[in-house]
Amino acid sequence: MTDVRVAAVCCAGREGAEPSFGSGYAIANRLVLTAAHVVRAAGGTRGAVQVRIGEQVCSGTVAWIAEGISTTAER
Numbered sequence: 490m491t492d493v494r495v496a497a498v499c500c501a502g503r504e505g506a507e508p509s510f511g512s513g514y515a516i517a518n519r520l521v522l523t524a525a526h527v528v529r530a531a532g533g534t535r536g537a538v539q540v541r542i543g544e545q546v547c548s549g550t551v552a553w554i555a556e557g558i559s560t561t562a563e564r
Contacts, residue, residue, distance in 0.1 A: 498540055501537040510527070
């Protein structure tokens with residue numbers, strides 16, 4: 490069984506930056522949740538985002554990033 494909510498995410502980099510790639514999960518119509526490092530790795534949070542779910546490809550933008558949440562695991 491294939492989960493049609495799993496998405497491939499590509500965030501275009503700022504000028505001179507490489508694009509970044511990651512996965513995401515469709516949590517609502519027109520809303521995909523992905524990790525902040527996917528969009529930050531491309532040099533910013535307001536770049537163009539391309540999302541593929543199955544055979545469907547859509548373009549979008551970053552809606553928000555939750556600030557103040559650590560992205561490093563403590564051991």
